[in-house]
Amino acid sequence: MAVHTPGPVRVAALGAGRIGANHAEIVARRVPGAELRAIADPVPGAAERLADELGVDVVSTDISATLRRDDIDAVVIAAPARSHTDLVVEAAEAGKNIFVEKPMAVTLQDADRAIAAAESAGVVLQVGFNRRFAPGFAAARAAVDQGRIGTPQLLRSLTRDPGPFGGDPDRTPPWTIFLETLIHDFDTLCFLNPGAAPIRVHAMADALIRPDARNSGFLDTAVVTIAFEGGALATAEASFSALYGYDVRGEVFGSAGMITAGSAASTDMVLYAADGMSVDTARRDTDLLRSAYIGEFTSFVDAIRSNTAAVVGGHDARVALSIALAAIRSVETGAPVDLADIDVVGAR
């Protein structure tokens, strides 16, 4: 079932919202060996509009029916976060290869359920940790692997969403900053410290952008510290509102040197004017990380065609999730949390 036959990989896009549309466009137009065959979105008209733009014939409001189509080899899940696990399982049971946006799951049981379903079905399961495919971050990992900075000792990863924050705190699920935003940084830190498991987590978080929503549990600003096996100490930082645009950066300090990766600059143009030197910044993740998005879908399709495992899969998602869950508990308790305890307790 997992052995891909010749011809392009036929993909169904499940979810046609902002990020789903980004993924669909990339699969349709930018990935060699892929064909966007179908688009499904429960919102009436959403799939049609995107399909028109991309020249796709098959549209549906029924995601479950779409993922079962015979003329589909793979699905891209970009539906609401809380539906991801069920869709992964459903797609796996239908024998489809799966790309799922982060988070793959928000409980460890769900993570295990998704992993088991994909393994049982023998399908590719890739998780949308796009930063691994950003050229600077990929080069950083290569440099770590080459020993250019020695053993990692201090790491940093941050995500700042472009502001002003326009979300609705009341419609933001609890702990979103950990489960959906910092989850990228937790994976990045593991990616940049290969072979070392996280063991202890401490988090501080607050509602600084929307202090009015603090009492309802909304959090928009957070700092998480993670101790890894081997001793490396890492910091992850997030904000929902960077007025200068989308900001994604990483740093690895090791026994022989340091690496930084990521830049907010949108091009290499520098403007010098009466108020100084300036560089325009990217406003959207889909602009700043466009080559990363193209890279992750190219990698996904390559994995399917070559019948190999995804570069970043279910187990990576589970590790990042476990850090997120520990961070959440740390905020709840005001104390550091051992990952071992999260693993024992298992669910939230």
Place this chain on the structure above:
Amino acid sequence: MAVHTPGPVRVAALGAGRIGANHAEIVARRVPGAELRAIADPVPGAAERLADELGVDVVSTDISATLRRDDIDAVVIAAPARSHTDLVVEAAEAGKNIFVEKPMAVTLQDADRAIAAAESAGVVLQVGFNRRFAPGFAAARAAVDQGRIGTPQLLRSLTRDPGPFGGDPDRTPPWTIFLETLIHDFDTLCFLNPGAAPIRVHAMADALIRPDARNSGFLDTAVVTIAFEGGALATAEASFSALYGYDVRGEVFGSAGMITAGSAASTDMVLYAADGMSVDTARRDTDLLRSAYIGEFTSFVDAIRSNTAAVVGGHDARVALSIALAAIRSVETGAPVDLADIDVVGAR
């Protein structure tokens, strides 16, 4: 004839050498709305090898026959420089839309011949001045258009090919540094100083990388100064051997500010080690300018599909060529040369 019918633009790649292969891969895989239908190269086996890699069925050693095929809408000419004009004319007469690598021509008569043929046939004629599509240079032009630096007064453009220089001076056509290398910079300077015509040119050139070849007329290093209508003064600079990689940069200084564009950095990763901070540099034009190459072919296909003129066409190539011819005469005579004289004399 020039009105494109629905469906992808079917392209034939004429020339499967290093740059032809780059272009073919981009057309085949990276440009929405394009289909690479055929590859032709007179070198036995060259077209086949590339076609296998890209999944193209039609291959030939006969370029003329290929460009006449009925199932072809457009050609990409990446053959030796001295054959460009004839191929443009031939393709135009066959009613095909044309993308031609620079230089489109090496005499003004040839430039006029190519332009006339394309106009007469009503086909799109685009020239491979890729730098216009590099994000930093495109942003620079946009900033000029927006008046962010006022009126351009001093400009600079440079091209340094990656070293060590491995070419054979004996097999390098005379004046290559002006006709094939600096031609990019001449176009870039016009692009960054829109609406102003070049009027006077002075050039100095030498064989510094291969001084042994100086006596045979080989030139590998050059500096050209150009005065434009309105008074702006520009410098173009080239070398055949930059040991640090491919280097393409531009600068526009105006009455209200300055812009710089271009960077040799290959990613945004910075490495700090015992010998200082460092950034890896790109070695090949096809790496450093990859997004520019994708951009120019996307623009070419869009022009065909929307039945509009190319963003950078035959007249732009003619202007850049006239600067190159003036620079050559300046080296020959040791004196500045007025463009008006080049235009009157016409041919070389």
Place this chain on the structure above:
Amino acid sequence: MAVHTPGPVRVAALGAGRIGANHAEIVARRVPGAELRAIADPVPGAAERLADELGVDVVSTDISATLRRDDIDAVVIAAPARSHTDLVVEAAEAGKNIFVEKPMAVTLQDADRAIAAAESAGVVLQVGFNRRFAPGFAAARAAVDQGRIGTPQLLRSLTRDPGPFGGDPDRTPPWTIFLETLIHDFDTLCFLNPGAAPIRVHAMADALIRPDARNSGFLDTAVVTIAFEGGALATAEASFSALYGYDVRGEVFGSAGMITAGSAASTDMVLYAADGMSVDTARRDTDLLRSAYIGEFTSFVDAIRSNTAAVVGGHDARVALSIALAAIRSVETGAPVDLADIDVVGAR
């Protein structure tokens, strides 16, 4: 007593070690209105050697006698850290203006004792938090004051000493990384978040450079998280061994933007060679921060001459110390620590 009479401020350098010699040279040669009158160091010959170099007549191995001299207006204390408080008190009682290297004290009682002595004597008391005078950090604070980034929400400060680490863990006093290294970052974070008091601290630390010394309590790597009144979250990071040189950087993210300050680059020269672009890095604090050192002593002398308070004084040292003490307790207990508890308990 504190009113400075006309003429240069006559300074005694107390301590002629590495950093004492740096300070003495700056006072002697780089600070308008200052005169280095005397040098004292208990190590035989140390004061003489430095005095010869700087053309100073008065040398002594008796620090206490030196600070009491009638021809001295001010002292620069660069003796071992644990002697700082007593020397501050002694100098204050002698009516001398005081510049004391950090840490001014390592217990809150001692901090209070130093502050009280200076206040009682009416002398200037300045603490060696040089980073406040580094041009980039000073510009960062100015930008914060001007509201250019809005309200600070996320801050970062780091100190990495140049490696390879050549210290002797057995001769490094306990908690040095907090009391002598990170004390700079604690002050920097307060400086860049003006008007907000630190309220809660969490720290993780380890011996990663010298794991063999871990069991004896040696720590060479640390990450500290600090929550401030108003909600801002800050991270301080330190390592004893950066192979690329001395690294001091800061970052302030606010509701309207972000600032970064600090660079490891030693000049604005960039070298492009076969292995990429590179910039040399500064190896020593006294090189990287030379203008900061000159700035702090210029400010000290200005304060004396204008009979005003030091720009950074005893209370700033006490706040930074309280964070350091909380960080130490956090490492001891494995839990976050409220500053209020440190203040109540008072001493360590």
Place this chain on the structure above:
Amino acid sequence: MAVHTPGPVRVAALGAGRIGANHAEIVARRVPGAELRAIADPVPGAAERLADELGVDVVSTDISATLRRDDIDAVVIAAPARSHTDLVVEAAEAGKNIFVEKPMAVTLQDADRAIAAAESAGVVLQVGFNRRFAPGFAAARAAVDQGRIGTPQLLRSLTRDPGPFGGDPDRTPPWTIFLETLIHDFDTLCFLNPGAAPIRVHAMADALIRPDARNSGFLDTAVVTIAFEGGALATAEASFSALYGYDVRGEVFGSAGMITAGSAASTDMVLYAADGMSVDTARRDTDLLRSAYIGEFTSFVDAIRSNTAAVVGGHDARVALSIALAAIRSVETGAPVDLADIDVVGAR
């Protein structure tokens, strides 16, 4: 006479205008081993005002009398450019060591006269080519000397004065852009290409900032190309009005790599705000190049005290002047000019 006796070098500042005041302050306060003893300026009150600020006792409106004082070892000539040579000769004849702002002379006869006078008197003669002492440019030269970029082949140096241009074209002496502005770049290019003599010069220049003054011979924008022995080609560029501040940069491309030096940034602070990333730029030469100014006077005083030749002296000034004179003739004739012809003809 040239052997300096112990004690500080006693300096008279000749000229108390903007740049003279800068130099006086540096000599008075920033240079070890120097003492500013006297200030002279023919403008009534000018010397007094500066002397008050710097605590200098001796003031005069008589420059000639001042430079003859017995209690003076050295003079700093910062008078109007056309008086420089006469003052150099006068000071040399009085046995004083001489620092003269550029240009030392505006004719080759005058240059020779100044050089001969200093040699005959055995005094130090240093010329104000400050860029040699800017840390980035000094590091660039060191890297060239170390062979890090191989043999120089392409060079660039530029000077852009901060705008908006507030000068009066009618009161600007003819050819100022070559004799007073680009003279810095001519020296810089020689400095960065050590051991190679300039042999041929071409220049283009215009009045682009003040086109209304073009007819009276005013020039505010220029590009000069210089061919050196050994084949290196260099470009010098100047403008009188850079709205973003003072801009001084250099570039050396060689057979093994490239160096860039100079930056308009005023500190290492980077601000990220709604309109992108930005860095403040320095507005004045005395800010951007402050460490260069301190460096050149420190070097001058060291030369006097150690009885050695100046690091940059009369012969360097003569070479730079010869390039300037060739550039002027090139503008006059519209043709390139051989330096040999300038040397034969000698004077202007």
